[in-house]
Amino acid sequence: MAIISDGQNRDAELRIQPGGGNGRVTLYNQEGPIVFNASFGRRITPFLIRCTGTPTDVDHSWLLRAGARDVLIRRLAFAVQTDGFGATATPLFVGLARFQCANPIVALSQAGTSEMPIITKQGFSSLPSDIKEIKYLPGGGNLTNVAGTPSVVYENVMGFIGSTPFTTRGGTPMPSHTLALGPSFDGMPLLTLHDGEGAALQVTIPGGAVTLATGATYRGFIEWEEV
Amino acid sequence: MAVIKSGASADTLTIDATSKAARMTLYGPDGIAVRPTIQGAYMAPINMRFTGTTAANSTVWALRNGATYSTYIRRIFLMAGFDGTAAGSTSQYELRRFNTATPSGGASVTAIKKDTAFGGSTLADLRQDTTGAALTVTSLVFETAFASAGVARGATGGTSQIMLDFTTSPETRPFFVLAPNEGLCIRNSIVAVVGDSLSGFVEWEER
Numbered sequence: 001m002a003i004i005s006d007g008q009n010r011d012a013e014l015r016i017q018p019g020g021g022n023g024r025v026t027l028y029n030q031e032g033p034i035v036f037n038a039s040f041g042r043r044i045t046p047f048l049i050r051c052t053g054t055p056t057d058v059d060h061s062w063l064l065r066a067g068a069r070d071v072l073i074r075r076l077a078f079a080v081q082t083d084g085f086g087a088t089a090t091p092l093f094v095g096l097a098r099f100q101c102a103n104p105i106v107a108l109s110q111a112g113t114s115e116m117p118i119i120t121k122q123g124f125s126s127l128p129s130d131i132k133e134i135k136y137l138p139g140g141g142n143l144t145n146v147a148g149t150p151s152v153v154y155e156n157v158m159g160f161i162g163s164t165p166f167t168t169r170g171g172t173p174m175p176s177h178t179l180a181l182g183p184s185f186d187g188m189p190l191l192t193l194h195d196g197e198g199a200a201l202q203v204t205i206p207g208g209a210v211t212l213a214t215g216a217t218y219r220g221f222i223e224w225e226e227v
Numbered sequence: 228m229a230v231i232k233s234g235a236s237a238d239t240l241t242i243d244a245t246s247k248a249a250r251m252t253l254y255g256p257d258g259i260a261v262r263p264t265i266q267g268a269y270m271a272p273i274n275m276r277f278t279g280t281t282a283a284n285s286t287v288w289a290l291r292n293g294a295t296y297s298t299y300i301r302r303i304f305l306m307a308g309f310d311g312t313a314a315g316s317t318s319q320y321e322l323r324r325f326n327t328a329t330p331s332g333g334a335s336v337t338a339i340k341k342d343t344a345f346g347g348s349t350l351a352d353l354r355q356d357t358t359g360a361a362l363t364v365t366s367l368v369f370e371t372a373f374a375s376a377g378v379a380r381g382a383t384g385g386t387s388q389i390m391l392d393f394t395t396s397p398e399t400r401p402f403f404v405l406a407p408n409e410g411l412c413i414r415n416s417i418v419a420v421v422g423d424s425l426s427g428f429v430e431w432e433e434r
Contacts, residue, residue: 002229004249007239013228015247024248033250089310089383091424093274098339158270158339159428165310167383189268189432192342206276206357206424 043117051140065198067130072190077220080162084215095157265434267345277359281419285361291410293349298405303391304427307378311422321372328366
């Protein structure tokens, strides 16, 4: 009989599950553990924006800003519709863009409503979410900085997830779509937000300065892990 | 007490102190790691609305790999829309691999890192024309299309989506792979008209 121990410090011995006889293993790839071994909980929050004004190109109406822990975004589900009565011949695209905020301490946006994330499993972590803030404008528009704080620098949109043409009242029969950024058995790199970074939903209107009818609505949820 | 030691080096098996679990890396029978090291993981957007007529079989979005690494495409999401004058036809887009040359025209698109800790993408080129105008494809050699998308123009306001997910297996072999210097493009396989639109994203790794 042999007890398998750690080769470096000999303070850990391989655990065999009683009954089943299975040895414990953790899958690693060259970059680290595939299953995050230091998760502080998986959380989820919904978003629902209905533009009561006219949506404008490059509006950021919803954002999430990471705290000291990395945020690994697992899922982003999305639907875009319009209930306005417009005949504007243009679509509206909604995508996801990362941003940097040089000062992660000062609140980013003074306008907008705050949202608290919901943990997916009670007891997953006794620690509260480390997210700095989740802010949104329920009626659409562009979130603004607190005066005097460093500017927020948005990256280009990394992917457009939803769209709707504005020519038909009632919107389009687009099903919800999940931007499946993870999880993956092979430990694929998830969309990661470090301290001082965040993610925002960005409206894009092809052609730019097109005035749209009110009623553009995008809704869904975002799910992430804090590690 | 036994310590498992490599036969080829001084390395010994690690048992994690808290979980008491041994560290393991999955390899295929061919000796290739299921999850090799990557240089980086990236995403790029697709967004265009056709503001004119674009001839059939024009290339409107293109990604060309660099000369060093292969590009492993994880997912492609396309949403076709239409806001023009209703007509009895259907927009149609197709995805093709290409090689030999690099498209030009339109505007460059930035590849976004999925983690800012990654280095920049090593792609040779990434571009589109947001008005749906054709890119210049001199000397490009196209393979046969491997996927298509489109939406009926019978009523204005429609959308249709397609998701190509190459990650349904833990293996990396099912990925759609671009060898060095190969590319991926979107072509409109029938004439595109005012009001056609296309949005979405491509997600990939370089290794």
